[in-house]
Each structure stands twice: as structure tokens, then as C-alpha cells.
Amino acid sequence: MKPLPGLTELRQGGKRALSRMLTRLETEAQTDEISAFLDHACANAMGRVLGLTGPPGVGKSTLTDALIRHFRATDLSVAVLAIDPSSQFTGGALLGDRTRLQTDPGDQDVFVRSMAARDRLGGLSDHAIAAIALLRSVVDRVIVESVGIGQSEGDLVQACDTLVLCIQPGSGDSLQFMKAGIMELPDVVAVTKADMGAAARRAASDVAGALSLSRETQSHWQVPVCEISARTGEGLDDLAEAIAKHGDFLEASGELQSQRAEQQRHWLRDMVRADFGTAGLAVVGEMLETDTGERPFSCFQGISKDLKRRLEDGQA
Structure with a gap:
């Protein structure tokens, strides 16, 4: 069996080396060698993990594309792990082509991988968890885009540093959000399709109301609500700043390690x-x-x- 590469080798090896290692994590899962490698990766995390969740059609892939461009403009390396529904025939990812991500194939600092949710009802499989542990040890920013059909929100909060909940206009009022039980999870909320005007502002107001009800006893981090439009670019800088501030907050407070x-x-x-x-x-x-x-x-x-x-x- 070929020896496993070191983290430095993976950081310098580009997309091909990273892709091969992720494949080994799946094909050689739960071996002593792979387990020791993943523990070493956990102890040497260098990047921040951003989770994007929300219902299908909310614009997560479009937002992911915009965030890739933002991070690359600041010379940060980026890896995207897109969790897709599983084929009942092959077990593979149904949306594995990721056609909405307009990345440069020649850019060795952008890596995109689709991974099937398998039997986790839209959540994160063991292979996805292993991939996150690896990716955050070799790149500056890891974006995990969930399927967004219920369980994924709870799973994703256990794998990312900053969770962004994407909501679109017409999603419902504060009471509906509270019933869904999701407002206790996000660190940042992004109301997409802000170019819809009044409808987007109303959705942002509803979300802010739900947050005030669900987090009234938590004052250490005030969850920002950002109105964004990936189509026009409106609000994207504000969202990127909110994400960065949350990461800085975790590091400064010591909460990131715990x-x-x-x-x-x-x-x-x-x-x-x-x-x-x-x-x-x-x-x-x-x-x-x-x-x-x-x-x-x-x-x-x-x-x-x-x-x-x-x-x-x-x-x-």
C-alpha cells in the first residue's frame, strides 16, 4: 500500500494530490493508518470551516460561487465540499456536476468536491466528516454546502466553525421559524434575493424577530442578518465581513478550540x-x-x- 502523504505535501500538491487523498479516505476508511492520519489533521487545522444551509432553491450554490471569488480575491485558498442527495441506484451524489460553480480549472487554490449524503437524510456521512477534517488542515477556507432538507442543519453545526443559514423572501414569519427550531443554530443569517425589495426586507425583519425570541439569553454573539443578492452583488461584502468577524470572535474568545x-x-x-x-x-x-x-x-x-x-x- 502506498504511504500516506504528509500535510505539507498535500498543501503543496494542488488539486490532484488532494483529490487522491480524499478518495483514499473513502476506499481505506476505518483503517489504523487512515485514522491516525485524520487525528493528525485534526490537531493541525489551519483553515476555517464555513457551513451553508437552507432549503433547496434558496441560492446556496450561487452564494458559494460568490464566496469563492471573494476569498480568492484576498488570496485565500478555498475548498468546497458540496453535500448532495444520494442516488438510490449507485449511492453517488445526484448533483455532482456543480454546474453553478464557475471556478477556474487552472486555479490550484480552488478545490471542489461533491459527496453523497448516503443514508443521513441530507446530513453528513462519516466520509464527509473525514473530508472536512482533512480539508481544514490544508486550505484557508472550507465551504460545506448542505442539501438543506431538515437534518442537515443539525449535522452541519457539528462540523463547521461558522454556520450561515440562508433564507429567501416568503419563507414565513417569526412563529414559523421558531416552530422549525432552526434559529438557535446559525451564527450568521443571509436573506437571499435582496433584489426583490420589500419582500426581502420583510423576510429579514421576520428573521430578526425570531432570533430575538430564541436567543434572548445569549449576548456573547449577536447573530447578524444580512440581505444579499448574488445576482447583483448587493450585500455580499457585508456578509463576508460578518463571517470573518465571527471567526475572529471565536479565536479571540478561545471558543474555537473548545x-x-x-x-x-x-x-x-x-x-x-x-x-x-x-x-x-x-x-x-x-x-x-x-x-x-x-x-x-x-x-x-x-x-x-x-x-x-x-x-x-x-x-x-
Whole structure:
């Protein structure tokens, strides 16, 4: 088996090296070597992870394209992980062509990968989590674009540093947003299609009202509501500034490190639950509570081997 490349080699290797490594993460998943590599990547994250979520048709792909151009204009390397619905026949990503992203094929600092949601109902598969761990260790900005059909919002908040919720005019009033239970999740809200005028302003007002109701006890970070139009460019600079400010806030307050450690503990619990169910979680519950989140992938390997041995011996 070919030795795994180092992070420095991947940072300098361009799109081809990164693409090959992501393929290895899928084909050689849950091996000791890959697990150790991913833990090393977790410990050496260099980039920020931006999550984009919202209902289909809200304009996430168009916004992703605009953010790519913004980041590249400031000489930041960008990777996009687009989570798409899965084909029931092949298991692959249905929207894998990503035709809305107008990237330069020759730009080695822009990397785009589509990945199927598989059995996660629009959420993040284990392969997507591994890809995020890798990408944030080799590029400056990682954009994760979700399917946006319910579960993905909750999954995405456990994998990104800054979550942007995209809402379009006509989405509903404050009460509807509260019923949906999504206003506790975003760090930034983007009201798309601002060129619709009064309808966009009304949507922004509704979102601001829902935020004031759901986050009345949280004052450490005030969630900004940005009205944007990817078609005209209106508000895109304000949105990019809000995203940057949230990232700076996390670093300055020390929350970034604790947030990522908690995310990695969540990844470990989720991997155990996916492979062994709630019974598996109960067996290793104490270990999961005391784990620091520093080595989630290698910890899962050890837990997996232990649980399989117990099952074979009839102990679990």
C-alpha cells in the first residue's frame, strides 16, 4: 500500500494530490493508518470551516460561487465540499456536476468536491466528516454546502466553525421559524434575493424577530442578518465581513478550540452510534464522556475493535 502523504505535501500538491487523498479516505476508511492520519489533521487545522444551509432553491450554490471569488480575491485558498442527495441506484451524489460553480480549472487554490449524503437524510456521512477534517488542515477556507432538507442543519453545526443559514423572501414569519427550531443554530443569517425589495426586507425583519425570541439569553454573539443578492452583488461584502468577524470572535474568545473539541467528541459518538447503535453507546458511554476529543478517529478504531470482540465473545 502506498504511504500516506504528509500535510505539507498535500498543501503543496494542488488539486490532484488532494483529490487522491480524499478518495483514499473513502476506499481505506476505518483503517489504523487512515485514522491516525485524520487525528493528525485534526490537531493541525489551519483553515476555517464555513457551513451553508437552507432549503433547496434558496441560492446556496450561487452564494458559494460568490464566496469563492471573494476569498480568492484576498488570496485565500478555498475548498468546497458540496453535500448532495444520494442516488438510490449507485449511492453517488445526484448533483455532482456543480454546474453553478464557475471556478477556474487552472486555479490550484480552488478545490471542489461533491459527496453523497448516503443514508443521513441530507446530513453528513462519516466520509464527509473525514473530508472536512482533512480539508481544514490544508486550505484557508472550507465551504460545506448542505442539501438543506431538515437534518442537515443539525449535522452541519457539528462540523463547521461558522454556520450561515440562508433564507429567501416568503419563507414565513417569526412563529414559523421558531416552530422549525432552526434559529438557535446559525451564527450568521443571509436573506437571499435582496433584489426583490420589500419582500426581502420583510423576510429579514421576520428573521430578526425570531432570533430575538430564541436567543434572548445569549449576548456573547449577536447573530447578524444580512440581505444579499448574488445576482447583483448587493450585500455580499457585508456578509463576508460578518463571517470573518465571527471567526475572529471565536479565536479571540478561545471558543474555537473548545467548540472543535466538542465537535470531535460528537463525531466519535456518532460513529459508534452509526455502527453499533444505542447499545454500543451504552457499553462505551463512560469512555466517551471522559474523552477529550483529541483523537476521535483512532479512538473509534479502538472502540470498534473492542465492541466487535465483545460481540464475538457474547459479552455485549
